[in-house]
Amino acid sequence: MDSSFNKKLTQYEPVDDSFSSKELERSYWFVLHKRALHNLAIAVLLVIDVMLIGYALSGFVTYLVTGQPREEAAVLAIAQRLNISHVEKQKSSAALPLAFGDGRIYIFDAGDDRYDFAVEVQNPNKEWYVLLSYQYEIPDAEPTPTKTMYVLPGEKxxxxxxxEKREGQTVNEAQLKITNEMWSRIDPHQVADVPAFIASHAAFELINPIYTVAGQVTDAGVAQETGNRITFGLKNNSSYNFWNVPVQIILLRGGSLEGIEETQVRELKTGETRGVDVRNYVKNQIVDDVQVLPSVDIFDSSVYMQQ
Incomplete structure (x- = not known):
């Protein structure tokens, strides 16, 4: 046997255009250090992950220490400026807070030592609704009874x-006190498009609203003598029958609120139009526009009559 086969290979000479000697050395080095390079890459990624997590944690801690107290203080300052207080709140951070417009507390003399209290509220959320418990506090007097009301997504x-009976009292000032605030998110698996759901279910139409002041002669030539009268028709344009539809009647003069009445339209079926006739005995009330706000909890199955 030729002894040249026992000699150590010290140099590689390619016979074609394939790997050069340098390329072969680099490939050999890579194969030899492949595991070490793999471990190094993992170590670098771990270091980056630790840095990102540390940055996020530091931001969260900074928010808890300084940002959250400032945010809560700002919310409290706004509430105080709007003459609104919260005693107990159960609310997800994902839901936007209620908007109270300019925060004005409306107080109307309803006659016979009775007063009406109101403040405008709007829910800016598309998927969250809220159940509120509230009352009005009156200086140097007992507060009003507590009332519960829901506000649906996007509802005003x-x-x-x-x-409210206040015998022997003159009420010129009050503060809204929200005693409980329970938020609930609508399950997207059950209602994928909440605004569309509301539009199709709460489809009510106001027809021919008329305000007739006491003593005014109507078109029929009859004097209105039994207090101020508000009449209108409410049509159910949805495909659903409702046991009861609560309605707020907004009385305006030159765009400014002059009073609010409330009534309920019972057993309003799909396609049906129901006439509504409401009276009040407020003296010197001048109204040039009537708006109606139907408000039924369409996410509560018990409000629907069987088809």
């Missing part, structure tokens, strides 16, 4: 206490 309405 008034938090009212109507016909």
């Amino acid at each position: 309405k008034f938090l009212t206490i109507l016909g």
Whole structure:
């Protein structure tokens, strides 16, 4: 046997255009250190992950220490400026807070030592609704009874206490006190498009609203003598029958709120139009526009009559 086969290979000479000697050395080095390079890459990624997590944790801790107290203080300052107080709140941080417009507390003399209290509220959320418990506090007097009211996603309405008896008292000032605030998120698996769901279920139409002041002669030539009269028709344009539809009647003069009445339209079926006739005995009330805010909890199955 030729002894040249026992000699150590010290140099590689390619016979074609494949790997060069340098390329072969680099490939050999990579194969030899492949595991070490793999471990190094994992170590670098771990270091980056630790840095990112540390940054996020530091931001969260900073928010808890400084940001959250400032945010709560700002919310409290706004509430105080709007003459609104919260005693107990159960609310997800994902839900936006209620909007109270300019925060004005409306107080109307309803006659016979009775007063109406109201403040406008709107729910800016698309998937969250809230059940509120509230009352009005009156300086140097007992507060009103507590009332519970829901506000649906996107809904605007008034938090009212109507016909509150205050014998021998003159009420010119009050503060809204929210005693409980329970938020619930609508399950997206059950209702994928909440605004569309609301539009199709709460499809009510106001027809021919008329305000007739006491003593005014109507078109029929008859004097209105039994208090101020508000009449209108309410049509159910949805495909659903409702046991009861609560309605707020907004009385305006030149765009400014002059009073609020509330009533309920019972057993309003799909396609049906129901006439509504409401009276009040407020003296010197001048109204040039009537708006109606139907408000039924369409997410509560018990409000629906069987088809």
